[in-house]
Structures are given as structure tokens and as C-alpha cells.
Amino acid sequence: MIKMSNVYKKYPNGITAVSGLNVHIDQGEFVYVVGPSGAGKSTFIKMIYREEVPTEGSIKVGDFDLVNMKESQVPFLRRYVGVVYQDFKLLPRLTVYENVAYAMEVVEKQPKTIQKRVLEVLDLVGLKHKVRMFPNELSGGEQQRVAIARAIANMPSVLIADEPTGNLDPETAWEIMDLLEEINSQGTTIIMATHNSQIVNQMKHRVLAVENGRIVRDEMKGDYGYEG
């Protein structure tokens, strides 16, 4: 499903963010990526949806070879891998409905398909009653749900979440986690970078700990392992 072999990433400024990563993630897994700031978590995550390209090694995501890939193929990888951010990245001028529909319009889906699917995912994240509202009328947790709805609208096989609970209060964070859990139970692979020790320790899943650009720990149902 996702396979990284001997991956190195050196930035032009000389910093080596990742050195010698070997990771294998199966379809349907839920993986936490933990580690101190600047350890290489973000680079690791960004390489999966090809915002960054490794300087060495190979990465395969589904049928995509991310290293020997034509630039013109990247949009199709992005439909296979959904992404959710800490800061949501919603479009402020569009309503909740439009924000989600937007993701489907830009990949040229049929209007009928869009309408059906948007209501479906907004129902899943529990915001069906707020479709006409604008992002600034929603709470942080609600905005993150819209972002998640948008990320899964095109039915990606992999959902990447880069600190999705980073900006939320603990209670809301748990709601988001329940939602991710549900999406995962429907077969979507979830890879989530986080600093939240409580979540990792209580909602047990595979843990990848990254330090100095290397994977120092890879445990099924692992702990967060750092001081909270």
C-alpha cells in the first residue's frame, strides 16, 4: 500500500530531514507519527502526497511510484490521498456545502454525483444541518470536520492528517478522533502526525516515532512515549 525504501531527503539549504527511512503501511491501517518538533515528521508526511520528493530511495503509494512520476500524474495521486491540516485551510468566501463541493468540482465530477456525495460526507461528519453556513460562523472543531469532509469527498484510499487536533480543545479533539476512527473503519488508511500523548495512549494504534530523520520505534498499539 505505502512502501518507503531507504528514503533520504536533503533540503537545498543542507539540512537532512529524513535519512534512511524504511516503512511499510498496509491498506486500512491507522498510524500515528510522533516525535519532537523538527524530527522529520512533516517531511515524512509531505512525501506521501508528494509535496516533497525524496533525494534518494523509493516511495510507492498504491500504484503510484512517487519518485519516477511524471508531474502530470501528480493530480491523480492527490485524488488517491486526502489531506487534512492543523489550520483547516477552508475557503472563507464559500459555504460549508460549497467548500466540500469545490473539491469535487475541480476534479470534474458530475453535478449530480457532487450533490449526493457532499450531503453524504457532511452527514458523516455531523454537519448536514450547517451546509449554508460560512467557515467563520463555525467552531474550530466544526471547521475541522468540514476539512475532513472535503478530504474524503473524492473517496481517497489514504487520509493524511497533519496535527488535525493541534488547534482544538481536548473535548473537540476527541470528537475529531472518533470521526477519523469511523472513516478508518470504512477501510481508509489513516496516517496522522500528532503531539497529543493522551490520544495516542488511549486510542491505541500503530505508532511510528521519528527522531533525527530516522524511525526509532515502530510498535503496534504503541504508546506516545514522550513527556506529554
Place this chain on the structure above:
Amino acid sequence: MKARTVGRHIKESLKSIKRNGWMSLAAVSAVAVTLLLVGSFIAVLMNANKLAYDIENDVSVRVYIDLAAEEDQRNELQENIAKLEQVDTVEFSSRENELDQVVGSYGEEFTLFQGDDNPLHDVFVVNTTAPEYTAPVAEQIQEMDYVSDVNYGGATADRLFEMMEGARNVGLIVVVALILTAVFLISNTIRITIFSRRTEIEIMKLVGATNWFIRWPFVIEGAVIGFIGAVIPVTIISIVYVNGFDQIMNYLAGTYFALLPPNPFLWQLAALLLGIGVVIGAVGSTLSIRRFLKI
């Protein structure tokens, strides 16, 4: 591309032009000013070219009569020339008359040559029925008896053409520089409208929109701005040209000289300017969006 998508792109581009009203106006003005200069330049250059051709064709043929020719032979030559189909008038100008003209043009010193020292020839001044017959008539007369030399001012016209050539090259450089400036101004304007929409572009990229899907609205926006920017100078040049044409043609009435008639010249110029406007608009925005597509 699906029809629905084409509609969406056009709608998006028009929305963006409206939303960034002042910037769009700035870009339109930039294109308008540039194309006004380019268009006026082309109009002047093309007409200067036309006048140069007219001048080349307007010169009369000067036939220098052999010094040894008797009066009978001279008359025979005059008849022979007049018999040529394309010849309109043949006028005789004696060597004394010719010298008077030289004295008139170049000064009293030449009075020294008056009398038997006069080195000039008797001359027939031949005018043809149409300008373009000048060269062939000159060639035919050259072959006749008692003709010393034939001259139709080809050298003067050649020099004129050399100057035109020079002016054209300089003009071309100026036009290219102006167009590059317009491309730069448009790409800067579009960059600002892109900048205000970069979150949108980022999201589009992240959810898997193709680069061309993202690019099209901006390319259309640039082309529309370029088109509107071109309409203004086309209108101004057309009005000025049509009025100016009538006045100048009145002035030139009775000569061989004529400006290029508005139809088809203005149509061609309009098509050219609108084409340039659309192309520089599209190119300008394609250039400025490049950086934003690298995510």
C-alpha cells in the same frame, strides 16, 4: 474538456476581473497605452512605406540626347518615344535650359559653363501614363538610337528605401520592447489576483485538480484583459485615421501619392492589435501563475 468545465472557467475568470476591478483597470490601461503606441507606429510606418513606393514610381524619365545628334534625328527620337504605348508626355529641354536649372539650384559659379563650355546634354523629360511603367519605359528608350543615357531617379528611391529599412528595424525593436513591457505589466497584475487566491490554488492542487484546470481561468482572464485593452487603441486609431485620411488625401489630391485606404488597412491593423492584446494577456498570466503551480 467538458462544456461544463469551459463554462466554469469563463465564469471564474470574469468573476476575478470584477473582484479585482482596480487591478484589472490598471492592466487594461497598460495594454491600451502600449498598443496605442504600437498601433500608431505601425500605421505611420506602413504609410511611409507606401509613400516611398509612390515616390519611386512617380519619377519621370530623363533621356539624355547624344551630343552628336542633329535636329532631324532628335525629332525622330521624340516621335519614337511618343509612339511607346505607356508614354504620356514628352517634353524637350535644351542644354541651355538645363544649365539654367543647375545655376538656379547650385549657384552662380556654374554660369562659367555657359556658352560653348556647357557640358550638359539636351534632354527629353518623359512622363508615363501610370507610375509603374517608369522602369520598363526607361529600359525601352535606352535601346533607341541617339540616346546617350537614361535616368529615372532610381538611385534617389533606393536611398529612400535604405532609410525606410533602417527606420523599420529601429521600429521593430521599439515595438518588441513595448510588447515585452505590456507582458510584464499584465503578468504583474495577474500575479496580484493570483496572490489573493493562492489558498484556493493550493487547495485545488491538494484535492487533485490538474494544472490546466487551475490555469485556464487565469489564462482567460489575461486574454480578456488583453482584448479589452486592445479595443481602446483600435477605436482611437480608427477614428483618427479615418479623419486624418480624408484631410491628407485632400492635400495630396492631384499627385501620385496616396495613403493606405482605411479599408482594408484598418481592419488588418485592428485584427493585429486585438491578436497581440489577447496573446500578451494570455502569455502574461501563464508566466505569472507558473510559480504558484509548484506545490
